[in-house]
Amino acid sequence: MFISLCRACGTPAAAVMTFFYAGAEVYLDDIAAPLAGGVGMELCSRHADSRTAPNGWTMVDRRRASDRHLFIPLEPAGAA
Ligand SMILES: [Zn+2]
Incomplete structure (x- = not known):
């Protein structure tokens, strides 16, 4: 967990x-x-969707397609 x-x-x-x-x-x-400390930034699906890559950078969305643009209900952490 x-x-x-x-x-x-x-x-x-x-x-x-x-x-x-x-x-x-x-x-x-x-x-x-x-x-691990400092490796990445945790985001909820809403904020992940609203992020854009900095100028000159490429955003690569590797999340499961089924998760995109859908309401994600709160679920117990660690359930996945
Ligand atoms: Zn958020």
Whole structure:
């Protein structure tokens, strides 16, 4: 069991955003495990959807397609 909260609003996180500096890419992934310190940024699905890549960077959404643009009910952390 683990609890990760959205860095922006404090609700349970559904995604993690990580920065691949060498390739100037930003990845969005389903959150699956606790993050090591400083590796990524936990976000709820709403904030993950609203993020955009910095200028010159590419946003790569690697989350499951079924999770996109759907209401994600709150569920116990660690259920996945
Ligand atoms: Zn949020």
